[in-house]
Amino acid sequence: MRLEQISSDQVKVFLTFDDLKERGLKKEDLWFDRPNVHELFRDMVLEAEQLGFQADRSLSVEVYALPAQGMVVHISKAPVEDADEDYIEMDIMVDERHDIMFQFETFEDVLGACQSLYPIGIRGGRLYSKDQMFYLYFPKRLEIPVALDRFIALTSEYGEASPVSPVLLKEHGKQLMQEYAVHQLYTTFF
Numbered sequence: 001m002r003l004e005q006i007s008s009d010q011v012k013v014f015l016t017f018d019d020l021k022e023r024g025l026k027k028e029d030l031w032f033d034r035p036n037v038h039e040l041f042r043d044m045v046l047e048a049e050q051l052g053f054q055a056d057r058s059l060s061v062e063v064y065a066l067p068a069q070g071m072v073v074h075i076s077k078a079p080v081e082d083a084d085e086d087y088i089e090m091d092i093m094v095d096e097r098h099d100i101m102f103q104f105e106t107f108e109d110v111l112g113a114c115q116s117l118y119p120i121g122i123r124g125g126r127l128y129s130k131d132q133m134f135y136l137y138f139p140k141r142l143e144i145p146v147a148l149d150r151f152i153a154l155t156s157e158y159g160e161a162s163p164v165s166p167v168l169l170k171e172h173g174k175q176l177m178q179e180y181a182v183h184q185l186y187t188t189f190f
Contacts, residue, residue, distance in 0.1 A: 103162035121145035130173030
């Protein structure tokens with residue numbers, strides 16, 4: 001489990017399938033209201049408190065399942081006017097995505113991923129930029145000629161899975177390549 005504080009009111013938690021397995025959970029268990037799921041969320045909040053995040057009012061929890069990668073969990077505090085000091089309420093939303101989005105800190109990282117993906121037959125993808133980050137988006141209809149685990153492992157060497165929606169990137173980011181981004185980048189730079 002890896003935590004990243006986004007702001008004083010928001011924390012992002014990256015859970016791998018190994019993290020879930022250690023707790024005796026499967027991805028599907030998060031859809032149900034079970035004691036071991038509550039314990040997992042309680043552990044996440046306790047770890048977040050070590051980063052300075054205080055669960056002092058209602059929390060909203062959004063869970064995004066990423067194919068073969070794990071889960072991204074956003075924990076946010078409710079606005080102050082909605083806060084009730086007597087209890088902590090958690091609204092949980094679980095969403096599963098079948099498309100794949102990776103974010104990269106530098107353009108060189110994108111090129112490194114393309115250099116690994118092109119030789120194994122990956123040619124598609126769309127390239128976006130937003131807030132000095134780069135995003136490679138692979139729609140769910142993308143046919144991957146290798147095992148999904150291998151594709152994700154190679155791409156994860158250069159970037160990380162991102163819960164950012166392609167709709168958000170279209171509206172607030174800049175589309176750099178509409179299709180065949182891996183092919184275009186590989187043939188241009190290598």
